[in-house]
Amino acid sequence: MTTPWNNILHTALLGTDKQSLRAEELGEDLSPMAEQIVTSDKEEKFLQIAALAFNYRQAGFIPQHKESAQLSKPTPEDKPYCSPQAMQVLADVLEEENTALLALWLQLCRNSGQLARPEILPALLQRCITHKHLREDILTCGGQRARWLATLNPDWSMLPGSEDSAEQQWQTGTPEQRRDVLQQLHKSDPARALEWLQATWAQEDVNSKTDLLRSLSASPGPIDLPFLEGLSVDKSKKIREEATLLLKRIPASNLIRKYSEALQQRLKLKKERSLLGMLSKTALEIVPPADGQELSPILVQSGIEKLSNKKEYSDEEFICYQLMSYIPLDFYTSLWQKTPEEVVKLFNDDPLGKKLIPALVLSTVHFAEPKHAVPLMQFSSTFYLDLLPLLQPQQQEFYSNKFFATSPDAIIQYSTRRETEWGLELTESILRHASKDPYRYSKIFFNKIIALIPVGATAVLDKIQPDTLPAGASGNWPSISDAIRTLLLLKTQTIQAFNK
Amino acid sequence: MDLSEEQILTLAPDESSKKSGKDLANPSKWVSKAISARALWGECQGSGSKPYQTQVDLANLAFKCSCPSRKFPCKHGLGLLLLSARQPGLFQPSEEPLWVSDWLSKRVEKEERRAEKKESAKPVDEAAHAKRQQARQQKVSDGVAELLLWIKDMIRSGIHALPAKAPAWWENMARRMVDAQAPGLANMVRTLGNTNFYRTDWQSECTEQLLRIYLLISGYQYFDQQDPLLQADINSQLGFTINQEELKEAEGILDTWLVLGKQSSEDQGITTERYWLFGATTRRYALILQFIVRGQGAQLSLTPGLRIRAELVFFPSTAPLRALIKRQIQADTNSDGQGFSNWKEVADSTTATVSVLPFDGPRPYIVHRLTPVLHGQQWWLKDEEQTLMPIKENFRPIWKVLSLSGGEPLDMALIGKDRTFEPIGVWHDRQYKII
Numbered sequence: 015m016t017t018p019w020n021n022i023l024h025t026a027l028l029g030t031d032k033q034s035l036r037a038e039e040l041g042e043d044l045s046p047m048a049e050q051i052v053t054s055d056k057e058e059k060f061l062q063i064a065a066l067a068f069n070y071r072q073a074g075f076i077p078q079h080k081e082s083a084q085l086s087k088p089t090p091e092d093k094p095y096c097s098p099q100a101m102q103v104l105a106d107v108l109e110e111e112n113t114a115l116l117a118l119w120l121q122l123c124r125n126s127g128q129l130a131r132p133e134i135l136p137a138l139l140q141r142c143i144t145h146k147h148l149r150e151d152i153l154t155c156g157g158q159r160a161r162w163l164a165t166l167n168p169d170w171s172m173l174p175g176s177e178d179s180a181e182q183q184w185q186t187g188t189p190e191q192r193r194d195v196l197q198q199l200h201k202s203d204p205a206r207a208l209e210w211l212q213a214t215w216a217q218e219d220v221n222s223k224t225d226l227l228r229s230l231s232a233s234p235g236p237i238d239l240p241f242l243e244g245l246s247v248d249k250s251k252k253i254r255e256e257a258t259l260l261l262k263r264i265p266a267s268n269l270i271r272k273y274s275e276a277l278q279q280r281l282k283l284k285k286e287r288s289l290l291g292m293l294s295k296t297a298l299e300i301v302p303p304a305d306g307q308e309l310s311p312i313l314v315q316s317g318i319e320k321l322s323n324k325k326e327y328s329d330e331e332f333i334c335y336q337l338m339s340y341i342p343l344d345f346y347t348s349l350w351q352k353t354p355e356e357v358v359k360l361f362n363d364d365p366l367g368k369k370l371i372p373a374l375v376l377s378t379v380h381f382a383e384p385k386h387a388v389p390l391m392q393f394s395s396t397f398y399l400d401l402l403p404l405l406q407p408q409q410q411e412f413y414s415n416k417f418f419a420t421s422p423d424a425i426i427q428y429s430t431r432r433e434t435e436w437g438l439e440l441t442e443s444i445l446r447h448a449s450k451d452p453y454r455y456s457k458i459f460f461n462k463i464i465a466l467i468p469v470g471a472t473a474v475l476d477k478i479q480p481d482t483l484p485a486g487a488s489g490n491w492p493s494i495s496d497a498i499r500t501l502l503l504l505k506t507q508t509i510q511a512f513n514k
Numbered sequence: 515m516d517l518s519e520e521q522i523l524t525l526a527p528d529e530s531s532k533k534s535g536k537d538l539a540n541p542s543k544w545v546s547k548a549i550s551a552r553a554l555w556g557e558c559q560g561s562g563s564k565p566y567q568t569q570v571d572l573a574n575l576a577f578k579c580s581c582p583s584r585k586f587p588c589k590h591g592l593g594l595l596l597l598s599a600r601q602p603g604l605f606q607p608s609e610e611p612l613w614v615s616d617w618l619s620k621r622v623e624k625e626e627r628r629a630e631k632k633e634s635a636k637p638v639d640e641a642a643h644a645k646r647q648q649a650r651q652q653k654v655s656d657g658v659a660e661l662l663l664w665i666k667d668m669i670r671s672g673i674h675a676l677p678a679k680a681p682a683w684w685e686n687m688a689r690r691m692v693d694a695q696a697p698g699l700a701n702m703v704r705t706l707g708n709t710n711f712y713r714t715d716w717q718s719e720c721t722e723q724l725l726r727i728y729l730l731i732s733g734y735q736y737f738d739q740q741d742p743l744l745q746a747d748i749n750s751q752l753g754f755t756i757n758q759e760e761l762k763e764a765e766g767i768l769d770t771w772l773v774l775g776k777q778s779s780e781d782q783g784i785t786t787e788r789y790w791l792f793g794a795t796t797r798r799y800a801l802i803l804q805f806i807v808r809g810q811g812a813q814l815s816l817t818p819g820l821r822i823r824a825e826l827v828f829f830p831s832t833a834p835l836r837a838l839i840k841r842q843i844q845a846d847t848n849s850d851g852q853g854f855s856n857w858k859e860v861a862d863s864t865t866a867t868v869s870v871l872p873f874d875g876p877r878p879y880i881v882h883r884l885t886p887v888l889h890g891q892q893w894w895l896k897d898e899e900q901t902l903m904p905i906k907e908n909f910r911p912i913w914k915v916l917s918l919s920g921g922e923p924l925d926m927a928l929i930g931k932d933r934t935f936e937p938i939g940v941w942h943d944r945q946y947k948i949i
Binding site: 019022023026027028029030031032055056057058060061064065068069072073074075076077078079080081083084085086087088102105106109132133135136139159162163166167496499500503507 | 666673725858901921
């Protein structure tokens with residue numbers, strides 16, 4: 015549309031050498047005044063007329079009247095806002111960029127049934143982009159207003175809002191979004207997740223299929239069996255392998271049943287006489303299959319090796335070891351009518367069993383069975399670190415303290431995966447060990463695990479003085495110690511803010 | 515004084531001071547700490563053998579610390595103030611130690627000495643001063659004539675060629691204006707050169723700035739025929755400074771001034787801080803400028819949301835905005851603002867200003883009950899009369915404004931120029947929140 019201002023811009027662009035601005039081009043309001051500007055200097059005339067129009071334009075601005083411009087409103091909140099003190103701590107936590115403390119703050123806020131105040135919501139929603147694991151808590155603590163805001167900003171459209179948005183992401187999202195959506199749904203509604211997956215399976219390429227199968231690994235279950243077992247004849251090796259990995263995680267699968275049958279044929283109990291034939295005891299023995307049958311091809315294809323690659327195991331022992339690694343401990347309890355404790359004792363007291371106990375540990379970890387981790391810890395003469403995460407917090411604390419001196423770094427590694435705070439004794443051991451190796455246990459390390467350190471650890475830090483540290487550590491530890499103190503102060507303030 | 519952490523951090527001279535100040539807001543860092551009605555003080559164990567003595571004048575929000583830092587306020591001052599905001603219970607009311615009461619008394623004495631010094635100031639050699647002024651006016655006149663010629667050349671050949679000009683082309687003319695002792699014109703030329711030539715409507719932005727320069731030049735060419743106040747505006751825009759000590763002699767306006775916002779920019783080692791103020795009783799807006807040379811301390815510590823009881827003297831102008839703080843009596847944080855009811859009133863006010871001062875810069879406005887709305891892929895602020903004003907393009911804090919609003923109207927403080935406005939603060943739950 016040609017407006018007086020556009021005419022001015024047009025002349026300015028081309029230059030007065032090529033085009034002159036005529037007074038009548040300024041519209042009826044300004045033309046009479048522009049006509050009074052008389053000078054032979056073309057540039058001067060243009061500048062005077064344009065200056066007149068510029069001032070007329072900036073002085074005569076009338077705001078646009080638009081009743082139709084509206085914005086939806088969020089549903090009113092039904093929870094109270096948190097205290098100003100809690101908000102202040104949240105602002106500090108966000109400023110520190112500490113995800114562990116942010117997670118703690120959100121958890122306490124959620125548990126107390128309170129909401130973060132509106133001014134902080136954009137900063138929280140921004141964190142959702144990078145910290146997927148916090149999304150749900152952020153939306154809970156952000157209340158209706160956070161959900162409303164998320165609908166207005168395209169950057170936050172990935173947030174879990176409704177079933178529709180999840181389905182939309184599944185249908186049109188990026189490979190990563192589709193994988194995440196499928197994984198989430200498979201945890202909450204595996205039947206529906208399988209339905210989605212099977213509906214698009216034929217259209218996916220091999221890489222997508224493998225990726226999507228991998229997303230089921232967080233929660234494989236019996237419901238997945240028909241689909242996964244159907245994939246054992248898929249023409250792609252990658253897909254067959256991925257499906258086999260998942261089948262190995264489902265005790266009810268045909269594969270595990272075949273493993274169990276193969277083991278049952280080989281591993282037997284026998285009665286042995288001892289003490290001049292006065293006493294008898296149960297021992298383990300490996301009996302090769304009576305009909306001389308070789309290991310079934312299905313088992314070989316699933317990854318069971320026929321030949322031992324460990325010198326302390328014979329080929330048959332090695333086959334049993336591999337099979338046992340994928341067979342739940344319940345198999346032995348029902349087969350031999352023994353309690354888990356008796357099974358572990360039986361293996362521990364037998365020379366052959368001792369060699370096979372690591373396979374029991376592997377299977378317990380593989381199927382994440384806490385009920386079997388306890389007897390393995392109690393009755394086995396070896397300390398198996400891998401079982402620590404399966405134990406109850408008090409038991410983890412007990413065994414971590416007991417074996418800290420022998421494997422400090424490995425125990426620290428496992429302790430960082432805990433979901434509950436460490437006890438003070440373990441904290442002291444860890445901090446003392448960390449103070450001697452500040453390059454490995456840096457500020458970044460403590461930033462990540464601050465939620466696990468009890469607030470009482472400040473007193474422990476006071477005990478670790480620079481003069482008690484090795485020469486190399488004394489330079490860095492004080493600043494790390496200060497950083498931990500700052501984080502502990504924030505943690506204390508977070509807890510206090512929700513204790514009121 | 516009850517400052518929020520956000521307000522305290524706004525006082526920090528840079529990001530590293532913010533970070534260090536936060537680290538020092540930890541009780542374990544302070545050997546002692548206490549408070550009185552006038553001041554807050556503490557001793558912080560630094561790297562030296564003796565703890566640093568840090569003190570804050572609560573009435574005027576001033577800092578002093580025995581640390582060697584050249585930053586102002588230093589991290590210790592910020593840390594102490596942050597700690598008092600976070601954990602006020604840690605500061606026991608006590609009698610001021612000698613080093614605190616001495617400093618406070620010296621501040622009062624210094625003010626008195628300054629007043630005495632003014633009274634006993636040497637008389638100015640009027641003849642020499644007039645000669646210097648005449649020489650400068652000649653230089654400025656020559657510079658203005660050169661700039662006008664440059665602009666006319668541009669207009670003759672058309673502005674289509676401007677996006678291709680190298681930065682040196684603009685900087686060369688800006689330096690010519692500096693040589694002509696017209697630094698204000700130099701800045702205007704730099705602004706012209708900084709036009710965003712990648713925008714689709716760069717032509718409008720560029721032409722507007724060209725015309726602002728032209729209007730100023732025209733005003734200067736007919737200087738003697740102008741009203742004395744407009745002459746002051748023209749001089750100020752050209753870069754003539756006013757003796758601030760002399761200005762402070764004038765009678766000021768005593769009011770409770772709410773600090774609406776603070777904007778900082780840095781150029782060639784000089785930080786310019788702009789504080790936008792609003793007088794609760796007089797309903798006048800003011801702009802306080804502070805220039806800080808790198809490495810030197812700042813005189814003024816104001817933070818958005820703070821209310822100061824102070825006497826302000828305005829620089830002479832047809833539409834007075836820039837002012838000086840003649841004296842500050844006390845500081846408080848309760849804030850309230852009475853502003854415009856709708857965009858029509860704002861437009862009327864803008865019209866009144868630009869009709870007398872066509873090359874005016876951005877000004878602050880408080881507007882009641884504005885609601886952010888999305889219209890035509892752009893964010894606008896809608897008033898109670900259903901009229902819209904666009905928010906500045908790419909205004910990142912829009913989400914904070916939206917979140918605070920929740921679709922409901924808010925009273926807002928804005929900075930505006932031409933047809934776009936930028937919120938700098940809102941009243942939410944009767945509290946002033948910085949955007």
